[in-house]
Amino acid sequence: MDGRASTDGPAQAAGPADEALLALFAQGDPRAARLLTERLGPRAFSVALRVLGNRAEAEDVAQEAMLRLWRTAPDWQAGRARVSTWLYRVVLNLCLDRKRRAKAVDLDAVPEPPDTAPPALEVLQQAARVDALQAALMHLPDRQRQAVVLRHIEELSNPEIAEIMGIGVEAVESLTARGKRALAGHLAGQRAALGYEDER
Amino acid sequence: MKMSDDMSDLDRMLHAARAGRDDLPEALAQRMLADAAGVQASLARPAARPAAVAQDAWRGLLAALGGWRGMGGLATACAAGVWIGVAPPEFLPDPAQLVLGLESETETLGFYDLADFISEEG
Numbered sequence: 400m401d402g403r404a405s406t407d408g409p410a411q412a413a414g415p416a417d418e419a420l421l422a423l424f425a426q427g428d429p430r431a432a433r434l435l436t437e438r439l440g441p442r443a444f445s446v447a448l449r450v451l452g453n454r455a456e457a458e459d460v461a462q463e464a465m466l467r468l469w470r471t472a473p474d475w476q477a478g479r480a481r482v483s484t485w486l487y488r489v490v491l492n493l494c495l496d497r498k499r500r501a502k503a504v505d506l507d508a509v510p511e512p513p514d515t516a517p518p519a520l521e522v523l524q525q526a527a528r529v530d531a532l533q534a535a536l537m538h539l540p541d542r543q544r545q546a547v548v549l550r551h552i553e554e555l556s557n558p559e560i561a562e563i564m565g566i567g568v569e570a571v572e573s574l575t576a577r578g579k580r581a582l583a584g585h586l587a588g589q590r591a592a593l594g595y596e597d598e599r
Numbered sequence: 600m601k602m603s604d605d606m607s608d609l610d611r612m613l614h615a616a617r618a619g620r621d622d623l624p625e626a627l628a629q630r631m632l633a634d635a636a637g638v639q640a641s642l643a644r645p646a647a648r649p650a651a652v653a654q655d656a657w658r659g660l661l662a663a664l665g666g667w668r669g670m671g672g673l674a675t676a677c678a679a680g681v682w683i684g685v686a687p688p689e690f691l692p693d694p695a696q697l698v699l700g701l702e703s704e705t706e707t708l709g710f711y712d713l714a715d716f717i718s719e720e721g
Contacts, residue, residue: 432635445620469638
């Protein structure tokens with residue numbers, strides 16, 4: 400599913416806005432549910448996966464966040480907030496709740512594609528790099544990890560991240576800068592293992 | 600190793616992570632859609648609103664009292680009772696005397712007679 404085709408905000412390219420779809424959903428239009436799932440479902444899952452580092456938990460969080468969106472549809476106030484912003488905020492809150500409940504993080508449960516065919520070396524290397532990045536992300540404090548994921552993986556603007564996290568734009572800049580430096584530090588010793596030495 | 604190399608490697612890793620961000624497991628998408636269908640079904644048959652419930656209760660009470668005709672009779676009887684209490688007709692016995700007859704023990708306790716108060720005021 401392509402979750403980036405059309406979302407609220409500047410990236411809105413084709414199709415009705417998320418807010419309009421939400422209104423249609425509340426009126427019982429099943430196509431609105433499908434379109435919103437295609438647009439927002441991948442975002443909810445992606446952020447939850449990067450923040451939690453656990454695929455099963457990320458699926459639960461993404462499903463719960465979308466369920467809350469469905470339930471809030473009849474009471475949605477137009478212009479209150481962007482739907483995607485609201486959803487990111489719900490996802491992050493659900494992630495925080497889970498992390499508070501279970502302090503121990505299961506790093507072994509990070510992405511394992513159920514592919515039986517022997518993948519090409521390039522694909523393996525790419526997967527190893529994403530896994531290494533995820534492991535490094537899990538070493539960051541929660542707020543730094545959230546900011547880095549929203550900025551550098553979800554590619555949101557700093558003002559939008561500030562709105563989602565309930566902090567100022569300068570605080571977002573500080574969190575992402577410190578987070579990125581810490582990530583680079585964690586990954587510094589793995590250049591050869593991840594194939595970066597060969598590419599230079 | 601330079602910090603700029605580390606940052607460059609990190610940027611490439613973030614780029615690789617971005618490549619997979621649009622993947623939504625099909626089973627998860629189906630669960631989300633099933634939830635959506637459930638919520639839409641519940642929205643289609645809204646629960647009874649409190650106002651409607653109260654209206655139903657009043658209708659039930661009205662029916663139990665014999666409908667609007669019964670309610671009219673009840674209202675008339677209430678109004679007549681109030682009026683008789685305020686301005687009793689001549690042929691009705693004095694309620695104060697009735698009370699005195701029933702509460703004769705009060706004299707033995709040395710309390711004032713209720714009829715005295717009424718006669719003084721009247």
